[in-house]
Amino acid sequence: MSYQRAFSLQGVTKEFPGVRALDKASLDVEVGEVHGLVGENGAGKSTVVKVLAGVYQPDAGLVTIGGETLSPITPDTVHAAGVRFVHQELHLVPHFTVAESVFLGQERSGRLGLNTKAMREETEAFLHDMLGVDMPSSRLIRDLTTAERKLVQIARALIDEAAKVVVFDEPTAPLASDEIETVMSAIRRLTEQDIAILYVSHYLSEITDICDRVTVFRQGKTVGVFDTITDQSGRDLVYAMVGRDIADMFPVKGDRVAGPGLEVVGLSDGRAFANISLHVEKGEILGIAGLIGSGREELIDTIYGLRKAQTGTFQLEGEPLAIKSAAQAVDAGIVLVPRDRRHDGLVLPMTMAENVTLATLDQNTSLGLENRRVARERTEAQITALDIRPPDPDVVTRLLSGGNQQKVVLARWMVTSARVFIFDDPTVGVDVGAKSEIYQLIDDLSAGGACVIVSSSDPVELQGICDRIVIMMRGDIIGELQTEDLSVDELVSAITGARDIKNLTDAD
Amino acid sequence: DGHLSLEGKTIGVAVVGTQHFWDREAFNGATTTVEKLGGTVVPVDGGRDNQVHADNHDILLNNEVDAVISILGDGAVEPKFEALKNAGIPVFTVDHPSPHAVNNTTSDNYYMGTTIGRYMADAIGGQGKVAVFNAFENALRICGIRAGLWKYVLQDYPGIEIVQPELAEEFANAPEDARKKTLDLLSQYPEGTLDAIHVGCWDQPAIGVVQALEEVGRTDIVVTALDGGPDTLEIMAEDGTPFVANVAQQPNLIGSTSAMNVARHFAGESLLPQTYVDVVPVNGQAEAKATYEALGYGSLD
Amino acid sequence: MPINPVRHRRISEIIGYLPLIIFAGVLLYIGLSAPNFLTFRNLELIVMQSLPVVLVCAGLGVVVMAGGDDVVSGGIDLSIPATAVLSAGIIAVMLTQGWPLIVCGIVAFFACIIVGLLNAALVTRIGMTPLLTTLAMFVAVVGVNNVITSSRRINVDHPLIVALRAQDVLGIPLGIVVVVVVLAVIYFVTHQTRWGLHLQAAGGSRDAAEISGLPVRRLFGQSFVLAAFTGFICGFFVLARGSGSSPGVQDNLMLEMVLATFLGAAFSARRVVTMWGAVLGAVLVAAISIGFKSMGVNVFWTGLIKGSLIVVVVAFAALARRGR
Amino acid sequence: METSTSTNMIWVLLQRFGFLLVFAAFFGLFAVWNPVFLQGGNLLNVIEGSAVLMIIALGMTLIVATGGIDLSVGIALDFGAAFAVVALKSYGMDWFGAACAGLIGGSIVGLFNAILVIGLRVSPFLATLSTFFIGSSVQRIFTNGGGPISHRRMPEEFRNLALGDIYGVPTEAVIATVLVVLYFLVLERSIWGRRIHAMGMQRSAAIVAGIRVNRILILCFIVASMTCAAGGLIAAANIRMFTPLSGFSYLLDAIAAVFVGAALHPRGRPNVLGTVAGVLFLGMVANGLNLMGLNFNTKDALQGIILVSALALAVAQQRARNPLVS
Ligand SMILES: Nc1ncnc2c1ncn2[C@@H]1O[C@H](COP(=O)(O)OP(=O)(O)OP(=O)(O)O)[C@@H](O)[C@H]1O
């Protein structure tokens, strides 16, 4: 193929107080290719994207788009040059229609105000022709599935047909495994139209799957450009990213203590799922798999007392247990690492120390007054144990990177003497290095005799760390699989209902 | 007046508010008398908002009442009165003279203003410094009359000086607010430099004024006010109180008289534009006790 | 599995209409007990009396639209009623000094717009929370108005002002016509134009609007100016209604505005504050209070009834949301 | 860059201490304008006169810290005063019984708010607004329209809640100070305070962390309204009567004080010491303007303008110091 330069960043440096987020980084993307950008949390990916978006002014370096060097780099000049963004977050107005959302900020006007009809027709046509989906343009955003919202975002970026470069920032992070394909195929269609795509993701399987070339960042520097990508490139990419081999992403299991753990019988919430029974032994890691909408998330919330259960009983280590609120769950030694750490995991405006000790306040008090020194010491111990960066108990958690935020949530539960750990999508947006650390930690917990439940939308992760996986579909558990000898493909087909679980188990 | 009757008549009674003793009593006087005369009352209350009070007359108009008694209010009510009049509904006002009203029943505000002026001047021996709470002089006609005539009388006492600026009381939390403002005032006018504090149109703030004076032991300063409700009469009846003069009105009687006037109107009697109901000047402790009993508030012994 | 999403939907939709049903029930009850309540004349009166509140509600609706419906940090402008009395006060004072109405109007217009700009600057430049900003602004503007009018009652009998109250156009009171036109314009501007769509996006999801390159802060600021403009218009209606400017009108106007606007949210299918919801809320609140007065309900009870209405309606709205 | 260090310093100083400087500037201005301002008696007036507002503002601080707002603080004050005065007058209770009655009366308001907010899921703003309407109406029904209940022959001990002194310090100032200290310890130094702040800042995260937010919220509403009722006791003792609907006049000032205080906090949290600063500032401005001898309309307008400017300055200062906080 004869490539033509779509855009290039050369020697871009960006400093924030105390951090050099980009350090003479460069990035070249050709027309018609899908170019991957990978790196650890904090490597500078988002910063480079923001420089390209004109949100940040680089301290040094050149940005060239379509052969023209941009100066100044502002959101407007960048937009005019044909660069579009599909942001990671599903930022859309919930009560807007699809058409309104697609055209927000680039409306078609008629003689009297807006030309709503034209916008509706164009939206439907575009979704059909370019992305291959049929969607009524009058539906409200809040009634759409996550994947459909992603498509709306993509349509938004491309509807004016002036796009030359499209930047995808972790487009699949919020998606369930079956939805990913919808979006990926939409992306592939785009390359056919001589659009260059920059694809930022932590999912290396996607990167090797879809990208033609990949650039790797580490600590703000470009440390490698891979011109050919095969299914086997994953390991090399990881090496380039973290600067060392991550021999095994997943920990090797040793001997475990055993004994009765958490037992849930006949749990229903009257809406999302009904009559669910499951159990986790001490020292066991139970996976819960299922698509978005399968009731998996609601089940986790109900076990943790965040949602009201209509029927159902709990037993922990043989003792009956009432869980009507999260506080009761915590008192009983059941703790949750929630899927949405920014909303439910952390009190973002509070410091690391404040967050780490939030659930165990009464352990470091004298006469009801807080002993801040003890709180600090305990936090420092966790910082060392979990390698949280920066190692400063007084840093406001809002400013931590995703992986480190997740570690702070973990640290909070480490200081309790919890018996059941529930992880809900624990590694979304977390880089490979941190991911493997978190897996190790989960394994250590179960090795120490805790019951662990991991609910996840990532089949690889489930297959890698769990002993046993239950699969949910439409509010029901449709089957249970042992992970030994289970392949990821088999798991995926079970989750999506492509294959009957019975066949799977029979085949063993 | 035994022949008077409102049998079969519906009378709208609009009152500007009911927080204040005076308003409430006038309202009660009017409504009970209407009912005693066999009429039906449609009551509306403005919640001390002159605008709402005015609007309430529209409701009475729509309800096709036979007559309206309107208690207090400001200029906002005039067009409403006019509309009522045009619809053939006679309007009777209380303490609010209006060209569109058949009759206005009121205390003699001119007399109140001059009387309290004289009493106060006498109490401080015809000279000295006087502070005045006077937030409503510009807002309400009756307050303009009372404060205006009080000042008019004081022109005859060249030795009396009104402290500037005048003070403004609040309506909602009048006693406590006046107490604080008085304390501020007293720190500005040390011992011997202030002789009287007058409340220009009513007497709720005077409760706080007296309170402040007693707190800092400055009961040499004379307090005067208007209305003479039971609260303030009780204070005036206490030993050693600085609250020396007041002019008591008979709001219940005023309301009731207005209702009687409505009946007189329907009986075909002709009414004067203004009916004056006696006020009771109260000068000193003994008169306060007597007035308290005479107006039927009970006994203070 | 006894899960029937369709049935759930239907129940929650019915619950969703409960606030309106409750109001309809109360009004029907009033209509049956107060003979003159359901007459055309009375309905006209209800609308006429709610005009000033309707106008400020529309303004508040726009601000909420642009800032989101979080009462403390989202879009709220408590200063609109103060702007309205400032407008009324300036016009009244200048009229008594013999200025032509048009000049008075222009001066009042600029004064109101300045208040709107100040709100906008404090909120979007300095970053004060809107609730606090506009509450403080309310106090300050009322203070300034009291200086301008010396807390006097000022009668106004300018024919144009009187016409707003007393003139009919084709059998419909001029005041209603004017307000309907103003509302229609505001509706058009906020729903049928690019700017209006951006405004709604800014309030609907700040992040989405920012990412779409919309000038969120400027839009939010502009909503305060538009709100101040409704305050300016409202000033004329305050004058017309009270045939002049009386001190103290703002307090009641503010309470009614807040009550009506947030009740209005309970009427909207999406449970969001909308301009029409606010307007409907204003009219219904006026209807209820006029109704109870017509019934001769003891006046001391009105607050209790209003308060309970908010609770019932809002609680049902919350219930419906939960049922969804 | 180096040349501008000194101007930078000034800028930094202004940002850090801007509000303090304004406080000082007004203090100086009032002192120069009218020397009376500085006299001990007058400053005592300021402190005494701020006591009730201080107490109400403490209650408000608590509710704002939970992430809500309380428009019914005035109702709680009224109920406190009403229950106490009725207990003294109609039931002949002694001062202690009456004080307890007042506090219980106030707690009804908080309980009612809690039911609306937690039980019926009404937002705090609308819930407390309803409480305001309902509470006002109840007072008017109870007092037959809103007439004050005066009790001139109030027991000396009860009156001393407002007028007495403890070792020369006015009792109301002592009560306010004790409450300030208690609130400070609870809200800023205790584990309950941490929980309250956590739920105020991010409720869902607090729930997941196992904090019993509803229980805390109920308690906070009740404690806040009892605090306001304590203010009501003092107000009633001050003038020996219960004036219905009088609490409303403290509402705006209380909100203003709390938010000035929050703006003074490095991370924008509502906090007790900030509230104290806010209340004292408002009290000082009101007193100073009273002493300036201005026409009362001018004075009110100035007070409003100073309020807006002070708030703007406090917030600007906080933003400048810490641009990252939302
Ligand atoms: N606005 C900012 N102010 C200060 N530091 C910043 C800012 N934005 C980013 N940083 C810092 O710059 C570095 C690079 O951050 P960046 O967001 O680009 O990483 P990333 O590769 O996108 O990480 P992730 O995988 O977590 O998304 C980090 O150390 C981050 O803390």
Ligand SMILES: Nc1ncnc2c1ncn2[C@@H]1O[C@H](COP(=O)(O)OP(=O)(O)OP(=O)(O)O)[C@@H](O)[C@H]1O
């Ligand atoms: N103003 C700031 N000051 C310091 N650090 C910041 C600032 N803004 C962002 N950061 C840091 O920059 C990094 C990236 O933030 P950003 O908002 O871009 O999220 P992100 O990179 O998309 O995160 P994720 O990996 O979870 O997708 C985080 O480490 C964040 O803590």
Ligand SMILES: [Mg+2]
């Ligand atoms: Mg990033």
Ligand SMILES: [Mg+2]
């Ligand atoms: Mg990212």
